[in-house]
Amino acid sequence: MTAFPSRRMGVARRSTERAGASPRSIKPGLAYVVLVSAILCPSGFAQNNVVSLGTAKTVTAKIGETAAVPLSIKVTPGYHVNSNTPADPLFIPLRLTWNPGPLETVEIVFPEPQIEKYGFSEKPLSVFSGDFKIVTKFKVASSAVPGVGVLTGTLHYQACNDKMCLIPKTVEVTLPIEIVK
Secondary structure, eight states, rough: OOOOHHHHHHHHHHHHHHHSSOOOHHHHHHHHHHHHHHOOOGGOOOOTTTTOOOOOOEEEETTTOOEEEEEEEEETTTEEOSSSOOOOOOOOOEEEOOOOOSSSEEEEEOOOEEEEEEESSSSEEEEESEEEEEEEEEEEEETTOSEEEEEEEEEEEEOOOOOOOOOEEEEEEEEEEEEEO
16 A cells, blocks of 8 residues: 555656656756857847937926927947838837927927948838937927926837847936926
């Protein structure tokens, strides 16, 4: 009778072996796959560093007046982002949007895009690379209350190099403001 319980344990052990591994060995295996992927394909893990935003200076504006505010953007060498007017409607455009607040968006002015030819596309692409600025023209709302605050928005883009595109990304943009009379 004592042989029966040990046989059941043996069956349970064999079924675990058939499943591939014990639960303890799965976690180190997964960590190994992630580590090897990061070493062999570091660009897939480096998207956070491909596009960076400059530090915004405080915008001081009077109620009822307008202000032109530049947003500095830097794209890592070897990468580009599609312009706000991509050559192909399937490509993800660069978009800057601002949330409602004491500054009302009048116009967003993008720089002149670069027209570049890449091996993966039959026609040239409309892109931005390197350092560039997007200028937003704001009007201070007549209902704005004097004081300091922060205007927030988002920048949506997809960074690519000449071989692949990274996952599209949306980052928060913050703009310190001071409204004066």
